[in-house]
Amino acid sequence: MKPAPLEYLAAATAEEALAALARFDGNARLLAGGQSLVPLLSMRLLRPTAVIDINGIRGLDRIAAGDGVVRIGALARYSALQASAVIRERVPLLAKAVPFVGDRQIRNRGTLGGALCHADPAGEMALCAVTLVARLRIVGRAGRRELDAEAFFQGPYTTALEPTEMLEAVEFPDGAGAEAVVVEHARRHGDFAVVSVAATGLPAPDGSWRWIRIGLGAVADRARYARRASEGLAGTRLQPADVEAAAARCLEDAEPAADVRASAEYRRHLLPILVERALGELARRRR
Amino acid sequence: MSARVTVALRVNGRAYERVVESRRLLVDFLRHELQLHGTHVGCEQGVCGACTVLLDGEPVKSCLMLAPQAHGHSITTVEGLAGRGELHAVQQAFRDAHALQCGYCTPGFLLAAVALADHGVALEGAALREELAGNLCRCTGYQNIVEAIERYLRQAAGGRRDG
Ligand SMILES: Cc1cc2nc3c(=O)[nH]c(=O)nc-3n(C[C@H](O)[C@H](O)[C@H](O)COP(=O)(O)OP(=O)(O)OC[C@H]3O[C@@H](n4cnc5c(N)ncnc54)[C@H](O)[C@@H]3O)c2cc1C
Ligand code: FES
Ligand code: FES
Numbered sequence: 001m002k003p004a005p006l007e008y009l010a011a012a013t014a015e016e017a018l019a020a021l022a023r024f025d026g027n028a029r030l031l032a033g034g035q036s037l038v039p040l041l042s043m044r045l046l047r048p049t050a051v052i053d054i055n056g057i058r059g060l061d062r063i064a065a066g067d068g069v070v071r072i073g074a075l076a077r078y079s080a081l082q083a084s085a086v087i088r089e090r091v092p093l094l095a096k097a098v099p100f101v102g103d104r105q106i107r108n109r110g111t112l113g114g115a116l117c118h119a120d121p122a123g124e125m126a127l128c129a130v131t132l133v134a135r136l137r138i139v140g141r142a143g144r145r146e147l148d149a150e151a152f153f154q155g156p157y158t159t160a161l162e163p164t165e166m167l168e169a170v171e172f173p174d175g176a177g178a179e180a181v182v183v184e185h186a187r188r189h190g191d192f193a194v195v196s197v198a199a200t201g202l203p204a205p206d207g208s209w210r211w212i213r214i215g216l217g218a219v220a221d222r223a224r225y226a227r228r229a230s231e232g233l234a235g236t237r238l239q240p241a242d243v244e245a246a247a248a249r250c251l252e253d254a255e256p257a258a259d260v261r262a263s264a265e266y267r268r269h270l271l272p273i274l275v276e277r278a279l280g281e282l283a284r285r286r287r
Numbered sequence: 288m289s290a291r292v293t294v295a296l297r298v299n300g301r302a303y304e305r306v307v308e309s310r311r312l313l314v315d316f317l318r319h320e321l322q323l324h325g326t327h328v329g330c331e332q333g334v335c336g337a338c339t340v341l342l343d344g345e346p347v348k349s350c351l352m353l354a355p356q357a358h359g360h361s362i363t364t365v366e367g368l369a370g371r372g373e374l375h376a377v378q379q380a381f382r383d384a385h386a387l388q389c390g391y392c393t394p395g396f397l398l399a400a401v402a403l404a405d406h407g408v409a410l411e412g413a414a415l416r417e418e419l420a421g422n423l424c425r426c427t428g429y430q431n432i433v434e435a436i437e438r439y440l441r442q443a444a445g446g447r448r449d450g
Pocket of ligand 1 (some may be wrong): 029030031032033034035036037038039074077100101102103106109110111112113114115116117118120122123124125161165166167168190191192193331332334
């Protein structure tokens, strides 16, 4: 279990990283936290000609709020997200999701951008991005483009990124005042989710919810925003009948697969239970 | 840029420079290039924590870093803990609480604990276990490890208050 021979290049700027990606013509990989890439190299599931280390690119880890969004640089590490007051106050769903990822050591290295580009269908960061309709800012040699999270994820471990492009930053809508809950069933604490559910919403003064968004993890080939269930909850007070209807709609959106962690049937069994638990907890938050 | 690179870094306060293959994992660099065998290799895929070292003071898994990534950084391994002939407080706490059996996991736990103390964190019980979730032990059942680290963290916090 050792990586195959490869070249190593430390990029000091985004331009340098993009130039190197172009030079290796799709046979190089960017190295961010390395918490997914290095095991893949060691197992030789990936054998790139080169890795391009982006950890030295200044400012690529910036977290800043303004113009109704919170913009998070691709290189922001989980532990930085955990420590950030801006994230806690304005993207509470992300703050709730990060502790579910791996363990302290993994969170000290792993990055938001790396997690999104890795596109694990059970990944918590993809779940948050899809649920909140984050905008992904991508740079290539030809220039910049932006994609909604739903368009970025194309399947298990598959994204819309070209091999010569880099994810630069992710913009989440400013969710100041929102409540958020993440519930997850995993075989062991810190392990990848068997099923995860994200629920977030903005409480109105009259006791109802202005909007609610529900995301579903590990029940399809990529994280899903449960659109119909979410839209159906806007303006409700999350009464038991509302919650039950939403859980049923979420189940209709799920297309779970069987894998080493669980059967498809077990995932179908878990999903409505976790949706009800998440919404129940969200409802309790405002009392 | 090449398949071999120069890695210059500090380990336990001492400067080292070596030319290595780019694919060299940090844990293998420490063990084979620097002959520091205290950092153990368990799973080689980031799960067991036996290879935990401090990178600029933060615990990381050294099987999940390429050695060239440590260029210009500062690493602490278990060899950096004990003074001359004297155990580090965390090592003494492990000894007092019988917190090791085969000892394979121990260096990783020690460094994870030192990072907590350095950050002024004095956790116990479930919250401490949560912080230590990246370190596995196949022998002890964890009880004594958690006790040793609780003791050490209390002592470290006390020392800060007194001093
Ligand atoms: C023991 C263990 C437990 C884990 N548990 C979880 C868990 O519970 N939940 C979870 O979601 N994840 C988990 N992970 C994975 C972890 O979250 C990784 O940090 C994450 O998947 C990848 O982020 P990274 O920064 O380490 O990226 P890397 O490993 O460096 O890169 C991953 C991929 O993304 C590409 N890439 C990285 N950055 C960019 C960029 N800016 N632009 C374009 N491409 C880029 C790389 O080329 C590579 O293909 C776990 C990992 C381990 C080892
Ligand atoms: S050897 Fe590095 S985590 Fe197991
Ligand atoms: S003492 Fe043997 S693995 Fe922990």
